[in-house]
Amino acid sequence: MNEGSSQAFDLLLRDLRLPGQSGAHCLGLRDGRIAHLGADADLPAASVRNAGGALALPGLVEPHAHLDKTYSHDCHLVSGSSGRGALCDAIAAMREYKRQRSIEDVVSRAERALQRAVSAGVCYLRSHIDLGSAEELAVLDAMLGLAQRWSGRITAEFTVLGNLADADGRAIFAEALQMGAVAVGGTPALCAAPEAAVDAALDLATQYGRPLDLHIDETEDPASPCLRHLAQRCIELDWRGPVAASHCCSLGFLPDAQRAEVIDLVQRAGISVITLPACNLVLMGREAQPTPRGIPPVAELLDAGINVAVGGDNVQDPFQPWGDYDPLAQSALLAHVAQLDGADSATLLALASANPARALGIEAATLAVGSPAHFSLLDCADLRAALCERPLRRAVYFAGRPVLEQTLSTQWLPTAMEAS
Ligand SMILES: [Zn+2]
Structure with missing residues (x-):
């Protein structure tokens, strides 16, 4: 000792x-x-x-935040949303918020998020930044400036949450990565051709030598193909870079045999799964009775030897009206929701520290x-x-x-x- x-x-x-x-x-x-x-x-x-x-x-890691959206829930309330709270509603409300927001407003809200994260003991925070248009590069630029100002208290880095489906979108990726974004992100399941979007993300990550940090299958639809396709492609390509697959909700809706098959592929591909229980408890299964939990089968993933991390995702915005920047609270929530009573406290701490560091390919604090x-x-x-x-x-x-x-x-x- x-x-x-x-x-x-x-x-x-x-x-x-x-x-x-x-x-x-x-x-x-x-x-x-x-x-x-x-x-x-x-x-x-x-x-x-x-x-x-x-x-x-040890310093905690928040592997999946959205600093460009955070604390915008008050704007959501005046936006005239249907209030049903589903993912499509939140996307529509966010589109409206973006029309009225200023860069100064976004930075001010993001700074409040960093304050909350530091006060919870977070040493590293990864945020996805929407980059659906060239105009949004100004948001990334402002976030990079904020991260620089806070670099003595926390490391904040950014994933490009861009449009994988067309050449214009890929050009924005290139510019954002040159500006200082560190990883290639995206939401393939929302694209018209999800498998092609996964392939485009892999191409970009290869081209620029960056990790993959994707929103994967945030849906109850068991037919959503992204996680299976991503794992198959990583195996075929012998992909060695960090691959973080956030959400993976549909995995929990697959029948036993198919679920075991995909879990085996994910394990062989070396993909890390980031589960976001607070947000997905709010967004998933809104039409179903009994209401499903909407998270991946965490205990099965851990049993299979897959690196699993927990994150906070959206905080107090149209996607999730509540929440805070405390990964330890997310781990405790996950323990309840995923029924991790077989896990010891060290495992639950690792879900919010060493595991997310590994998922993102950063040095863990121990x-x-x-x-x-x-x-x-x-x-x-x-x-x-x-x-x-x-x-x-x-x-x-x-x-x-x-x-x-x-x-x-x-x-x-x-x-x-x-x-x-
Ligand atoms: Zn997200």
Whole structure:
């Protein structure tokens, strides 16, 4: 357990708890990384802080957000939507919102999202940005500027959510990737020719050497072909880059034998599945009784050895009127919805940290020597309490520096009976 060197640390954090371990520990930080992790001890450091017995958690990863839409639900309410809440309604409401929004407004809402994410201990956030027209490149440009301003607190990167179906759309992809977007996205199931759209995404990812980060089969229709086709093509191409398939809702609507077949293909293709329970609980199955849960079969995916991550998706916009930027809350929600009572707390934490990092092809923050020193300190005793009670993040560290401190004072007051 004791690792590190005798060289002085930039910062020594004493008296903290680690998930799954007893006793007090200390973390030595140097050059933005964890340089020492061991039993609590007085070691040479430029600065020493006492964590007061707080639980340390590795930096969380939000793998699937929509910063260009977030907090626009108030606009949705005045837009005259039918209010049925289905995906097509949300798309129509968003189209109307885009006609009236300003870049400054979008950036202001996105900045609020980053504040919420950092306060929840998120060290990395990936957002899809709608790029259905060349005009929307200005939104991407503004988001890249926002990410740069926040780069000392969180890493925010962007996936092009563009039109895969025509040459104009692919030209926008090229420009967006050159501007600084990091991954190729899209919603093939909404295209007239879904398989061709998957192929176009693979072509773009190959051409520009970028990861794939797709919205896949966000539908109850078991005949939706995208996940199966994507997996088959990745196997045929011996595709090695990260492939993240978000949603995969229709997988849960397939009969047993076909579902097992697709899961086997996904496992062999090395595709990661990002499930977005909060949003899909709202959007899926609105016409059906009994109402289905609308998420992929997470326990089966985990059993098959597939990398599964959880994300928040839309937050307080026409697609999803509620939500927040707390991946730990999403993992706890998923545990309920997907009936993951067989999973231990470390697995549930991984759904919101190591697994999404792997899905996106980024370096994960871990509580281990050599890891980027992104972590948070929570007012709770253990990981189960962190998942169930989601206590205040007392402090959030990014690249070895504290970037946020929060305090909460709780005082039980005597009842009339106790006071008398
Ligand atoms: Zn999405």
